[in-house]
Amino acid sequence: MRNRTKLPAVFLAAVMAVMYLPILMVVIYSFNASKLTAIWGGFSLDWYGKLFQDREIREALVNSLVVGGLSCLAAAVIGTLGALGNSRLRLRSKGAVEYIATLPIMIPEIILGMVFLAFFSLLDLPNGMLTLVIAHTAFCIPYIYMMVKARLVGMDHSLEEAARDLGATPVRTFFTVTLPLLLPAVASGCLLAFAMSFDDVIISIFVTGPKVTTLPVKIYTQMKTGVTPEINALCTVMLGVTVMVLLLSGLFRRLGRRTGQ
Amino acid sequence: MEEMILSLRGIRKSFGDAEVLKGISLDVKQGEFITLLGSSGCGKTTTLRIIAGLEQPDEGRVILEGKDVTREEPHKRDVNTVFQSYALFPHMDVASNVAYGLKIRKVPKEEQKKRVKEVLQLVQLEGFGKRKPSELSGGQRQRVAIARAIVNNPRVLLLDEPLGALDLQLRRQMQLELKRLQKKLGITFIYITHDQEEAINMSDRIVVMNAGSFEQVGTPDEVYHHPRTSFVAKFVGSANIIHEEGKTLAVRSENLLFAKQGASDKYCVRNGAVKEKSFAGGLLRVVFVLEDGTELTASRHGIDTDVREGEQVKIGWLPEHAVEVEDDLPEEGTGNPGTGGRMPREKLEAAELKGDRS
Secondary structure, three states, X not given: OHHHHXXXXXXXHHHHHHHHHHHHXXXXXXXXXXXXXXXXXXXXXXXXXXXXXXXXXXHHHHHHHHHHHHHHHHHHHHHHXXXXXXXXXXOOOHHHHHHHHHHHHOOOHHHHHHHHHHHHHHOOOOOOHXXXXXXXXXXXXXXXXXXXXXXXXOOOOHHXXXXXXXXXXXXXXXXXHHHHHHHHHHHHHHHHHHHHHHOOOHHHHHHOOOOOOOHHHHHHHHHOOOOOHHHHHHHHHHHHHHHHHHHHHHHHHHHHHHHOO | OOOEEEEEEEEEEEEOOEEEEEEXXXXXXXXXXXXXXXXXXXXXXXXXXXXXXXXXXXXXEEEEOOEEOOOOOHHHOOEEEEOOOOOOOOOOOHHHHHHHHHHHOOOOHHHHHHHHHHHHHHOOOOOOOOOOHHHOOHHHHHHHHHHHHHOOOOOEEEEEOOOOOOOHHHHHHHHHHHHHHHHHHOOEEEEEEOOHHHHHHHOOEEEEEEOOEEEEEEOHHHHHHOOOEHHHHHHHXXXXXXXXXXXXXXXXXXXXXXXXXXOOOOOEEEEEEEEEEEEEOOEEEEEEEEOOOOEEEEEEEOOOOOOOOOOEEEXXXXXXXXXXXXXXXXXXXXXXXXXXXXXXXXXXXXXXXXXXXX
């Protein structure tokens, strides 16, 4: 059965070529000494040096980290409490609540962006850091909600009952038993959400102000003047951060599965 | 009147349309070992959860040491539970698990350490303090669960089939250990099981439950030798139920004799055919079918007997071995686990017999 063993390899090669070749190109050319993007002029770290000397880019990076961090924290609290609350419900509307809670993942980002823009102008909220954090929190919630929910499904409810039985108040039970058991899932969801927030362009463009720019938006606006080697370096940095965050998220998820047994 | 540590008064509980507890009442004395015995779904776990406060009764009262605690939250009751799944906290080591209740009650650190050490010694788990629950065997986890509960010196300890997940040998050993522990500590135990042997071995009193009601409350001797209803006779004593002249009689299988030839007139005798023979638990069990279709089971020592399958024999018992019991209404799913689905047909026949007479 030769074709049987060959087909998956061909498929894999095609996927790799389509998905990862462009990425690889960007990474390679970020180390290109030549200013022309199409010609290889030898290895160099110049563009990385230039990148970190650029004040605007540094500011954009800080903005991105702040927006990602704050909205993750806010979404972690809301998403965890939401998943916990919904798991306690014995209502028929439970499914509907769950669907609504995860809907933002499925709504096209362009629509979400427009909706936020309209909403904030209705509230007379000037676009800036606050609007960015609110919008990012909104689309981060589903990731944390889903992770925590998955963890709750596998969790033995009698653990909480045992804590109550041993004299712990409901609040104490939450902080000594429920939360520690959920923490790996919360952390995993947070990192996933952070990765999403860190590379978001579409929603951010709608809600960002003239003074506050995030890194992806900065890349997007710079691209209008053509692909510079500097952009390649910036893309590589972002790629590195995202991959690291996602790996960490996977690690936490595995940790959660192990302690859950 | 002797002081009761725990009283249940007319407890009723329904989940949706299903009535799980149909008005049960019970008085438990200080230091007593009480077993709730019944097949799964009879409401014994719900009873335990209501005592612990993890479930609220629809009606009735729970009185702990003379105080009505019916609406009291679980953490305010001086009652601890050993859960069926053990419910050990997976993110804490054994010592932290055991110390949890003490920590909540703000017992000083030094005393916590001392008591945890003592109680781990008591359940023979010295030196296991630093292990995680996932690194323990089933029997060890079970001991940790017991240690975690008794370290708090509760007035009443509730145990929900704590030995259910263990193999037979370990279970027998733990039965003895638990009983010893209970005597030593003087704590009142309320114990759940579906295993009649376990109940008889350990209890001061047995509560036989069936479909949300108490069928009989009594000492193991009373329940075994003087069953009140045909359900108790079958569930606890694996007894045969014989209908005779409008009376219902229970005869345990070891008191049922059989022979190819007739017996002396001291015996009540029936004619029947041998249906099947099997050897289990050191006893030979022979199932007979009487002329009216009733099946009877006799047990005796040995691995075989001279009667063959299909052979006509005389089956008899001494009148003093037959106990008159109340007839239960036929109900689904209350079969005796020990006699492998013998009951449904019997129930059917009981119903038919009644129909014939009317």
